[in-house]
Amino acid sequence: MTFHRRGLLAGAAAGLAAAPLSRFAIAQPARDRVLRLVPQANLTSLDPIWTTANITRNHAYMIHDTLFGMDGQFSPQPQLAEGLVEEDDGRRVTVTLRDGPRFHDGEKVRAQDAVASLQRWMKRSPIGQKLATFVEELSAADDRRVVFRLKQRFPMLKAALAQVSNSPAFIIPERLAQTDAFTQIRDTTGCGPFRFKADEFNSGSMVVYERNADYSPTPVGRPSLTAGPKQVHFDRVEWHIITDASTAAAALQTGEIDWFEQPPPEIQMLLKRSRQLAIEEIDPLPLVGILRVNHLHAPFNDKKVRQALLPAVNQSDYMSAIVGPDPALYFDEVGVFTPGTPLANKAGLEPLMGPRSIDRAKALLKEAGYTDQPMRLIGPTDILAPAAMSQVGADMVRRLGMNADIVFGDWGTVVQRRTSREPVDKGGWSMLFTSFSSFDFVDPAAHFPLRGNGTAAWPGWPDIPKLEALRDRWFLAPDLAAQKTIAEEIQRVVMDEVPYIPVGAYKSMTAINRNLQGRVPGFAIMWNMRRA
Numbered sequence: 001m002t003f004h005r006r007g008l009l010a011g012a013a014a015g016l017a018a019a020p021l022s023r024f025a026i027a028q029p030a031r032d033r034v035l036r037l038v039p040q041a042n043l044t045s046l047d048p049i050w051t052t053a054n055i056t057r058n059h060a061y062m063i064h065d066t067l068f069g070m071d072g073q074f075s076p077q078p079q080l081a082e083g084l085v086e087e088d089d090g091r092r093v094t095v096t097l098r099d100g101p102r103f104h105d106g107e108k109v110r111a112q113d114a115v116a117s118l119q120r121w122m123k124r125s126p127i128g129q130k131l132a133t134f135v136e137e138l139s140a141a142d143d144r145r146v147v148f149r150l151k152q153r154f155p156m157l158k159a160a161l162a163q164v165s166n167s168p169a170f171i172i173p174e175r176l177a178q179t180d181a182f183t184q185i186r187d188t189t190g191c192g193p194f195r196f197k198a199d200e201f202n203s204g205s206m207v208v209y210e211r212n213a214d215y216s217p218t219p220v221g222r223p224s225l226t227a228g229p230k231q232v233h234f235d236r237v238e239w240h241i242i243t244d245a246s247t248a249a250a251a252l253q254t255g256e257i258d259w260f261e262q263p264p265p266e267i268q269m270l271l272k273r274s275r276q277l278a279i280e281e282i283d284p285l286p287l288v289g290i291l292r293v294n295h296l297h298a299p300f301n302d303k304k305v306r307q308a309l310l311p312a313v314n315q316s317d318y319m320s321a322i323v324g325p326d327p328a329l330y331f332d333e334v335g336v337f338t339p340g341t342p343l344a345n346k347a348g349l350e351p352l353m354g355p356r357s358i359d360r361a362k363a364l365l366k367e368a369g370y371t372d373q374p375m376r377l378i379g380p381t382d383i384l385a386p387a388a389m390s391q392v393g394a395d396m397v398r399r400l401g402m403n404a405d406i407v408f409g410d411w412g413t414v415v416q417r418r419t420s421r422e423p424v425d426k427g428g429w430s431m432l433f434t435s436f437s438s439f440d441f442v443d444p445a446a447h448f449p450l451r452g453n454g455t456a457a458w459p460g461w462p463d464i465p466k467l468e469a470l471r472d473r474w475f476l477a478p479d480l481a482a483q484k485t486i487a488e489e490i491q492r493v494v495m496d497e498v499p500y501i502p503v504g505a506y507k508s509m510t511a512i513n514r515n516l517q518g519r520v521p522g523f524a525i526m527w528n529m530r531r532a
Contacts, residue, residue: 032531033235035516036257038248039524041383042241043207044412046196049124050184052166052448052458053415054437055383058524061226062209062237063104063190064170067095067114067146068162069218069227072284072521074442076162077227079218080109080171080191090153095146095161100216103173103191111140116177118146118161118169123181125167127160127445129456130475156445156475164226164439164522165446193217193230193527194237203412207239209526225439225522233518233530243382252277252511260511261524262384265324271511278514283522285438286331286339286505289318289389290449293500294430295462297423299373299402306498308364310351312396315504318433321388323506331505336450336491338441339505343484348492352502358399365400372403375430378418380411389433389503397431418459432459433503437523443483444471444490449500462499 041055048060067081082096101109115138122128122135137149148157161169172190179185188196194209201207211232221228240257242248249267251257253274261282263271271277291313293300300306319330333353337343346353377397379390390408397404405424409417414432422428436448444450450471451457452464470490477483494500512519515532519525 035234035237035259035526035529035531037237037239037259037524037526038242038251038257038261039207039239040262041380041411042204042243043239044203045184045415046188047185048170049121049167049181051415053411054166054523055411057166057168059196059207060168060170060190061192061523062194062526063188063192063196064172065101065190065192065230066162066169066226067097067171068158069221069225070159070162070164070439071221071224071227073224074159074439075227076158077218077221079162079227080114081161084158086153090155091150093148093150093157094141095148097144097146098216098218099144101191102214102216104189104195104212104214105173106214107173108143109171109191110143110174111146112143113174113177114146114171115140116174117171120177120179120181121167121169125163125165125169125446126448126451127156127163127165128167128169129453130445130471131157131160154475160445162226163446165437166440166448167446168226191215193232203241204410205241207241209237211235223518223520223528225520226525230527232527234526237526249511252513255513258513258516259524262508263511264384265322265509268324268509268511276514277511279509279511281521282508282510282524283438285341287385287435287437287508288334288338288441288505289322289385289433289435289503291389291393291501291503292432292434292449292460293498294428294460295499296421297428297430299370299375300430302368302370303497304368305365305370307351307496308361308368308370309396309400309501310361310495310498311357311364312361312400313352313501313503314356315352315502318389318392319504319506321392322385323509329507329509334502334505336441336447336494336502337443337487338438341438341442342480343443343487345484345488345491347488348495351495358396361400365402370402374403374405374424376405376407376424376428377431378407378409378414378429379433380414381408383411385435385506385508386411386414386433389435393431393433421455421461435506439522444474444487450490450494452497452499460500462497464493464497464499466493467497467499 045051068076069079082098085094122132134150134154141147193215197208217229245267252260315332323329331339394406448458452467454463474486518528
């Protein structure tokens with residue numbers, strides 16, 4: 001099975017080079033004090049607890065802050081917190097807030113705000129949900145001290161509070177944190193380095209932030225991922241939603257924008273010719289792509305039907321559709337955990353390795369009793385990786401002869417629609433593709449698709465008690481060797497039960513003007529960056 005985007009890339013780049021690119025004109029007030037980005041997708045949801053969309057996570061890091069940040073070595077460091085003290089064999093943990101941070105409305109960040117924020121976060125985040133099972137009581141001793149009373153020591157508490165994965169433990173005002181965790185919050189009051197300009201927000205066109213002059217950065221550490229001081233050197237940041245890659249590339253070349261977060265591979269080939277631009281990895285580690293199926297309804301509520309897909313999945317096809325044909329830019333034979341990290345392994349991956357066969361998959365579908373039941377694949381057209389993977393997936397299900405309804409739309413609509421638990425005939429979905437940042441899949445702690453806790457799980461809602469039991473064991477493993485053994489068992493269960501299918505990993509390349517210095521690797525991080 002081959003997806004033929006590979007052969008189109010060279011021709012597309014040649015065409016772009018031969019023809020003038022579309023122009024994108026914007027005003028240029030106070031040029032040096034404004035940072036302009038074309039982000040990976042349109043921003044439709046403002047609540048990082050309600051959705052796991054990376055664009056919402058990136059937005060949230062602009063305006064919110066956490067008790068602890070995570071550095072590039074995945075070690076938690078203080079942010080809003082001054083420190084953490086354990087007592088009573090780790091069953092009582094006190095986090096003391098720094099005296100200084102304030103919310104955008106001028107109110108002090110209090111322990112009461114942190115307690116309410118963490119209680120809401122624990123209802124949605126995978127590692128938060130796990131922490132909740134250890135918590136006897138979470139309270140505010142006074143305005144600066146958050147106290148955890150635990151049933152037993154939770155060794156990963158600080159790491160949980162620092163997680164960078166989607167749905168981080170952002171601290172918001174108590175009045176907002178009391179909102180149900182399954183209801184979107186629209187109020188963007190935070191305590192982070194930027195303020196959201198609601199009066200200039202135009203979904204599908206423009207997102208604007210201004211420097212928070214009252215922001216209180218941590219005085220300790222060095223900038224690394226979300227850890228260390230967050231120094232802001234721009235008065236204003238603008239996200240310009242430009243869905244046409246040629247137009248975005250033209251704006252970058254003329255200096256009308258500074259940063260094109262996710263240019264497609266054919267555009268990268270063009271931009272590499274400019275001495276003023278750099279094409280570089282946005283994250284030192286690869287992002288992981290997945291095929292997610294809906295476990296609530298036919299046909300993928302049947303494990304044998306899910307397993308039947310495995311021989312048809314060619315990870316190289318999915319990844320080359322995202323980054324082009326250069327094998328140095330992607331990884332195949334990828335399992336549950338991010339390649340290049342300690343828990344990555346090959347256990348149980350045989351169904352995804354070796355020769356690929358549509359015919360074998362068809363035979364397995366027939367053996368599973370698949371008899372032309374309708375299924376629906378939903379996918380976006382306006383965000384690079386999910387769009388490319390969805391096109392390959394659409395080709396795959398058509399070749400399998402499935403009764404497939406292929407529905408493409410904008411990413412915001414897909415993010416909203418994937419929350420529906422309705423069957424296909426009532427507007428639901430059966431299959432989707434997406435990707436996750438490297439730090440999302442480093443271990444089971446914040447790994448959303450790895451949960452098997454039914455309707456409390458990430459969209460797709462698999463109910464796999466064996467997976468949950470192994471995850472529980474992992475949290476209590478005494479050392480890395482034991483964690484690795486459990487990680488292999490987890491991967492074998494994933495390949496048998498198929499909560500999702502790994503479809504490879506890729507290096508996400510970004511295009512940025514060389515006059516910008518100080519970019520913090522990991523994702524589209526705007527603090528500590530300055531213009532040369």
